[in-house]
Amino acid sequence: MQITVVSHPLVQHKLALLREEDVSTNKFRLLTEELARLLAYEATRDLKLETRTIQGWCGEVEVQKIKGKKLTVVPILRAGLGMLNGVLDLVPSAKISVVGLARNEETLQPEPYFEKFVGKLDDRLALIIDPMLATGGSMVATIDMLKRKGCQQIKAIVMVAAPEGVKLVNERHPDVQIYAASLDSHLNEQGYIIPGLGDAGDKIFGTK
Numbered sequence: 001m002q003i004t005v006v007s008h009p010l011v012q013h014k015l016a017l018l019r020e021e022d023v024s025t026n027k028f029r030l031l032t033e034e035l036a037r038l039l040a041y042e043a044t045r046d047l048k049l050e051t052r053t054i055q056g057w058c059g060e061v062e063v064q065k066i067k068g069k070k071l072t073v074v075p076i077l078r079a080g081l082g083m084l085n086g087v088l089d090l091v092p093s094a095k096i097s098v099v100g101l102a103r104n105e106e107t108l109q110p111e112p113y114f115e116k117f118v119g120k121l122d123d124r125l126a127l128i129i130d131p132m133l134a135t136g137g138s139m140v141a142t143i144d145m146l147k148r149k150g151c152q153q154i155k156a157i158v159m160v161a162a163p164e165g166v167k168l169v170n171e172r173h174p175d176v177q178i179y180a181a182s183l184d185s186h187l188n189e190q191g192y193i194i195p196g197l198g199d200a201g202d203k204i205f206g207t208k
């Protein structure tokens, strides 16, 4: 399976706090942002560097800088927005592409309602962010959209993944690596991840 489960103690501790039944909206939001930051750190580990010569305090010095700097962060609305600031803390100059998908509660199919992509996608690494990878339908639909626009390098960052969703993404898009804080047990009949987090969008936005 193309999934990297980040076992860092800070990641696992924050995930444990997120799973508490009585977690407040404020705490859920803060933890989501913190977790996104840590997961993005891991997902950007293999960004290419290039050597540059700069003027330092004592003369010229050779330094390593990120090559190209072309990156787009792709939050899947709504819940992905909760992770956005955490990721932008690490890559503040990244451009943002937005995809709106709502999962139909009966069919569990993603229904698109918005898309706005930045330019030059063929030249960028796309970091898709969404707290939950359940059936994988929303993630696959987002990757399909990005690839249709020419994007060739895509990574997915989620907080919690279900094996069903990882399998679907792996089958449809074997080139896309998934980064997660946890690979959970399974989906229930309503398509919710068990043990999961419940409805991440509702918890971040305070709806329901």
Ligand SMILES: O=P(O)(O)OC[C@H]1O[C@H](OP(=O)(O)OP(=O)(O)O)[C@H](O)[C@@H]1O
Binding pocket: 076, 077, 078, 079, 080, 101, 102, 103, 104, 108, 110, 130, 131, 132, 133, 134, 135, 136, 137, 138, 139, 165, 191, 200, 201, 202
């Ligand atoms: O893997 P899937 O089965 O597609 O499910 C995962 C999707 O469901 C949730 O969003 P939802 O559609 O509930 O919308 P929201 O973010 O507005 O709450 C979640 O944030 C993912 O986008």
Ligand SMILES: O=c1cc[nH]c(=O)[nH]1
Binding pocket: 132, 134, 191, 192, 193, 194, 196, 197, 198, 199, 200, 201
């Ligand atoms: O467990 C799940 C599945 C889909 N969406 C969520 O917010 N949670």
Ligand SMILES: [Mg+2]
Binding pocket: 076, 077, 078, 079, 101, 102, 103, 138
């Ligand atoms: Mg969604």
